[in-house]
Amino acid sequence: MRKLIHGGDVYRNPDCIDFSANINPLGPPDSVKKAVASCVNDIAHYPDVQCKELKKRLGWAEQMEEEALIIGNGAAELIFALGYSLRPKRALLPQPTFAEYEQALLAAGCEVFYYPLSEENGFRLTEDFLQVLTGEIDMVFLCNPNNPTGVLTERDLLIQILNRCKEKQIFLVVDECFLDFVEEAESFELKEMTGLYSNLFLLKAFTKRYAIPGLRLGYGICQNKELLEKMEQAVQPWNVSVPAQAAGIAALEEDAYVRRAKVLIREEKAYLRKELIRLGMKCYASEANYIFFRGEKGMCEGCRRQGILIRDCQNYPGLSEGFYRVAVRTRNENKKLIEGIERWQKQL
Numbered sequence: 001m002r003k004l005i006h007g008g009d010v011y012r013n014p015d016c017i018d019f020s021a022n023i024n025p026l027g028p029p030d031s032v033k034k035a036v037a038s039c040v041n042d043i044a045h046y047p048d049v050q051c052k053e054l055k056k057r058l059g060w061a062e063q064m065e066e067e068a069l070i071i072g073n074g075a076a077e078l079i080f081a082l083g084y085s086l087r088p089k090r091a092l093l094p095q096p097t098f099a100e101y102e103q104a105l106l107a108a109g110c111e112v113f114y115y116p117l118s119e120e121n122g123f124r125l126t127e128d129f130l131q132v133l134t135g136e137i138d139m140v141f142l143c144n145p146n147n148p149t150g151v152l153t154e155r156d157l158l159i160q161i162l163n164r165c166k167e168k169q170i171f172l173v174v175d176e177c178f179l180d181f182v183e184e185a186e187s188f189e190l191k192e193m194t195g196l197y198s199n200l201f202l203l204k205a206f207t208k209r210y211a212i213p214g215l216r217l218g219y220g221i222c223q224n225k226e227l228l229e230k231m232e233q234a235v236q237p238w239n240v241s242v243p244a245q246a247a248g249i250a251a252l253e254e255d256a257y258v259r260r261a262k263v264l265i266r267e268e269k270a271y272l273r274k275e276l277i278r279l280g281m282k283c284y285a286s287e288a289n290y291i292f293f294r295g296e297k298g299m300c301e302g303c304r305r306q307g308i309l310i311r312d313c314q315n316y317p318g319l320s321e322g323f324y325r326v327a328v329r330t331r332n333e334n335k336k337l338i339e340g341i342e343r344w345q346k347q348l
Contacts, residue, residue, distance in 0.1 A: 009309075010309070013304065013309060015307060016304065016307050016308055016309045017307060017308050017309065017329070017333055017336060017337070018309045018327075019308060019309060019310045019311070019326040019327045019329060019333075019337055020309045020310055020311040020325075020326075020327070021213065021327060022147075022178070022208060022288065022289055022290040022325075022327045023207065023208050023211040023213060023327070024208060024209060024210060024211040024261045024289075025211075025261065025264060025265065025268070025289075025327070025328060025329040025330050025333070026211065026257065026260065026261050026264065027211050028210060028211045028212050028247075029210060029250070029251065029254045029257045031250045031251075031253065031254060032210060032212060032247045032250045032251050032254070034250070035246040035247055035249065035250035036215070036243045036246055036247050038246070039242055039243055039246040042242045042246075043241075043242050043243070045242070046238050047238045047240055047241055047242045047244075047245060048245060049237055049238055051071040051240050051245055053245070053249055054071060054240075054245045054248045054249055055069050055071065057248075057249050057252045058071075058219060058248070058252065060252075061252045062191065062221065064191060064194075064221055067225060067228075068194065068221055068222060068223050068228075069219055069220070069221060070219060070220045070222070070228050070231055070232065071217070071218075071219050071240050071248075072217075072218045072219060072220065072235065072239065072240070073216045073217075073218075073235070073239045073240055073241075073244075074205065074207065074213075074216040074217065074218045075175070075177055075203045075204065075205040075207070075218030075219075075220075076100050076218070077216075077218065077235055077239065078203060078218055078219075078220045078231065079100050079101060079104045079141075079173075079203070080100075080104040080107065080108075080234075081231040081234040081235050082104070082173060082201060082231065083104040083105050083107060083108035083110065084107075084108055084234040085227060085230035085231045085233075085234050086108075086138070086139060086171055086227070086230075087108055087109070087110075088105065088108070088110045088138035088139035088171070089110060089111065089138055090110065090111050090112075090113065090136055090137050090138050090139075091105045091110050091111070091112050091113070091137065091138060091139040091140065091141070092112075092113050092114070092115060092132060092133070092137045092139070092140045093105075093112060093113070093114055093115070093140075093141055094114075094115050094116075094117050094125060094129075094142065094143075094146065095114040095115065095116050095117060095316075095317050095318035096117065096123075096146075096148060096149070096313070096316035096317060096318040096319050097141070097142075097143050097146055097147065097316075098141075098143050098147045098175065099316070101141040101143075101173075102317075105139070105141075110138075110139070113132075113137070114317065114318075115129055115132055116318055117146075117149070117151075117318065122151065122284055122285055123146070123149040123151050123284060123292075124151055124153075124285075125142070125146075125151075125153045125157065126157075127157060127160070129157075129161065130160060130161065130164050133161065133164045133165060133168055133170060134168060135168050135169070137168070137170050138169075138170060138171065139170065139171045139172075139173070140161075140165060140170055140171070140172050140173065141173045141175065142158075142161070142172070142173070142174050142175065143174075143175040143177075143178075144158070144174055144175065144176060144178075144179065144188060145178050145179065145182060145286070145287050145288040147175075147178065147288075148290075148292050148311065148313050148316060148319075148323075148325040149284055149286065149292045150178070150284070150285070150286025150287055150288035150290055150291070150292050150325075151284065151285055151286065151287070151292075152182065152188060152287045153188075154188075155187060155188050155190075158174070158188075158190060159193075162190070162193065162197055162200060165199055166197055166199055169199070170199065171199045171201070172197075172199055172200050172201070173201045173202075173203060174190055174200070174201070174202050174203070175202075175203040176188075176189060176190075176202055176203060176204055177203060177204060177205045177207070177208055177218075178208060178288040178289065180208060180209040180258070181208070181209075181261070181262060181265050181288055181289035182287050182288065183262075183266065183287070189202075190202060191221050194221055194222055194223045195223050197223075198223060198224040199224070200222065200223075201220055201221070201222040201224070201227070202220060202221040202222065203218065203220055204218065204219050204220070204221065205217065205218040205219070206218065206219075206247070206248055206251055208289070209251075209258060209261075210247075210251040210254065210257075212247055212251070215241070215243060215244045215247050216241075216244060217240065217244045217245075217247065217248050264330070265289045265328050268328045268329065268330065268331060268334055269286075269289070269291065269328045271331065271334060272291055272326070272328055272334050272337070272338075273291055275334075275338045276291065276293055276295075276326075276338075276341075279295075279338070279341055279342065279345065280295070280296075281293040281294065281295045282294040282295075289327065289328050290325050290326060290327045290328060291325070291326050291328065292313070292323070292324075292325050293323075293324055293325075293326075294322050294323055294324070295322060295324055296322065296345070296348065297321050297322050299312075299322075299324060299341070299344065300312035300324065302341075302344035302347070303337075303340055303341065303344060305344070306340035306341075306343055306344055307336075307340065308336065308337055308340045310324050310325070310326050310337075311324060311325040311326065312324060313325055
């Protein structure tokens, strides 16, 4: 069976700098690494199946009741659990967007329809999207900011979409995993709307915010208790490991770390964008911790030969060869990316 490839394969390219995975450039906080190391003896026991302490801390952090939270083995597990629990017949996805939505829907026997995002319009979602939200659609996934483009959907439009979905009895999933790195993110998040809309589910993750993708830890926010109970039944028992729970509890204390990362990303994204434009790339309006751009064909392999992994986006439906995505990393690493692209361009 062919696995979906999301970015550079660091296991087959161990000496490369990985710009293909959009995680916090500061790396995991020391407190998180210590928490994982300190629980090594506890792996002799099954994990807390209720994730009780983690849910308690997460409830404080999100200012939500614990009953409105569900913890998953990464956000991807919850995407699949949503499909299995709701069993939609027809779903709508913008295109391009994160591949797991389609994969989970197809696995649940759902027919998937697509709403193409226009390059001419900067890959933005517009009010035209409301017109395709009809009674024939059961479920919609939106990623905000979108992956791979990094383009944000304005809150006013999100509310219009939410109201339209409620009117047409459509279940709306909004993936906010990359919202952590957006300036004034609170202006875009929808968690306070979950109490008003039982058809709304928000996806979040520790993965990107705390640079711990290898531990697999995500969560959802939803006030539909019946749905959350179904989802709990759809995932395997003990799905969140002892180290992952320990890491999550420690990570939620790292507010200063998150603020420091946002400052770094803001500064480095401006630098990286400026340099990519200087090298002839067309950069789009990404508000996330990555830059989506169009450049010469063959750049992905060219960079790999320079010891750098970038994300080739041509396998996203709706995109063609020449579209790329790079994570925002530290200044030293970002310089190496630019230098690597320059060396490759000279070889053309």
